[in-house]
Amino acid sequence: MIKNILIIFFTFVTISFSQGINYFSLENRKQFGNFLFESGDFIRANDEYREFLSNQENDTIRVRYAETLFQIERYTEAADYFKSAFYNSSFEDEARLGYFKSLFFAGLYNDFKKDLEIKEYISPVYKNNIMKLNTMTYYLEKNPLPDSTELLSYFEDEARIKMSEFYLRKDIPERKNGTKAALLSALIPGSGKIYLGEYGDGITAFITTGLLTYLAVDNFNAKHKLRGAVFSGLAFLSYVGNIYGTALAAEKFNIGIKVNLDKEIRLYFKENNYFLPEIKY
Amino acid sequence: MRIIFSLASLLILIPVLISAQTELNKWEPVKISYELKANKDEPQYSSNGIFTKMLSGTKAVYKFFISDLDGDNCPFHPSCSEFYVESVSKTGLFKGTFMFIDRFTRDLNFFKSREQYKVIKNNKFYDPVEYYISN
């Protein structure tokens, strides 16, 4: 009797367990996906979640799936998935922030601004973060900046000070005037470079042009016509080359200012994680 | 003692857990070469106009007969001759020539004041043509 019961029980247990431990069941995929998600392996979590979602709906997994897409830098797809969680989800607010964050990282600033007009797209919980992202789009674009009051109003304390400093530097960069520098170099060779702060180059240009001119004059005086002509040519080239070089140096200086500011801004945003909050889905 | 041990193991584990995603694509196996890398890079010019061709031809002759034999004299990278060909290929013969003259003056710089340049490998000052042309 007992033996029979045992056998039946054993068979039952066997069947139930052999069916229960299917590592590829939906539930197990979800569990494994969550483990991968939390350990930062988003690309593999993405695969598990996709399998899960193709069979079953779950609002947590949906936003998590979107987040994995975001993390593996497939930003436009991430935006689509975040958008699909805008309604009837327990993460409506997070999905909206995720949506704008994805557009921001995809560099789709126009879409970003267009969707900002739609009132119901903006989550009241994360409005501040979304508006900060909006400000950052202006800082990263080449276009002139709009009025600062609105742009800076979402930042506080230190961030506000830093952002207004960037605003000023981007709005009124300390550019060097290329024309002025070139004119100076035309008057006195090398002086334009000195104006640009490159003293060594300026004085060198002055000496070489001067020396070549002196040699030209000297040779003409000594009736060495050919040598005189050669030195005149060289002096002329040196003179014009220096003027052009001065204009270029100003150009380089101005490009440098822009590039450096851009780098600095990007670094600042990155260091502050784009002012995004840490979200638990 | 045990607590210390478990705390220590936690400390070891944390960096592993927070390591960021490094795989953005499904990658394929690669063959890893044992070879040492020789650092030689052949310059590539942006355009192939007639002046560029003529100049790079002249440069090749100059390089073969003189520049390869008189040592490493230019403090910049790219070197002055490369800079000349590149500037002509980018801006045309006249502007390119003036850019080269300016570069040559800067090469000559009696005071060797070169703080404004970025230093790269072999202690060369990085000064490519692109720095002077805004798009």
Added chain:
Amino acid sequence: MRKVILIMLIMSSSIFAQGELKIQKEYADNLFNSGQLFDAITEYKRLQFFDTEGEYRFYSNMKIGESYKGGGRFDDAVTYFANAERTAPNDSLYFNAAINVIRINILRRTNDNAHQLLDKLEKDLRFNDRIDEINYWRGWNYIFEDKWLVASQVFEKIEKNHPLALISKQTDKNKYSVNFAKVISYILPGFGQFYTGNYLSGLMSIGWVGLTGYWTVNSFVEKRVFDGLVIGNLLFLRFYRGNYQNAEQFAIEKNIEVSNKSLINLQNNYQGIKP
């Protein structure tokens, strides 16, 4: 009675869980063996996740490390081999994992790291009897550092005529002496280039140095001191300097060629275990 049933239940569940784990392991192994390393990592991670008892923890860590290595993702590989080190059930397996970390360091040429880790293993009393293996990898590390002579000496510690010792020694012999090339060109311009087989360049150097040297001397002989100084400084010295710089450069380049020839040969033809 209840106890018996309970025991049966636990046993059967664990037996079947084990069975499933084994199937999962084989699945992952198949992917690994067929070269689908990315997917193999996924399945080894799945194995690890469901393996609550930790039976395959070490094994899967090692396999994930090897898979990342196969993909050239050395940082990830080191992370997992280090995990394996921590989860090693015994000293021997610990040693294996540690060697794998070292092999990655050799392969990605973080040779100082590799040396430090080898020192650590060497000092470890548990591995006194495995000094040959430690030396073997130390030799490889020197090879990847391009120090072939030291490498051959280390391999000789294992065995007088170790095949790698012979190869390393031969490679070292085939190398050109950078200093000799430079010094000979100081004394006899162009001869350093001849030494490295760059005859045309050597001849041209001789030509330039000779010609400019003649001009310089000639200027001084004809009492044109200024000309002599200018030509001497701007031409003669320039070509003289270029001459020995070239000799040095050629020797360095040739040595890289020699090393690479040996390295390619080792990678393709050496039968023993490699980094």
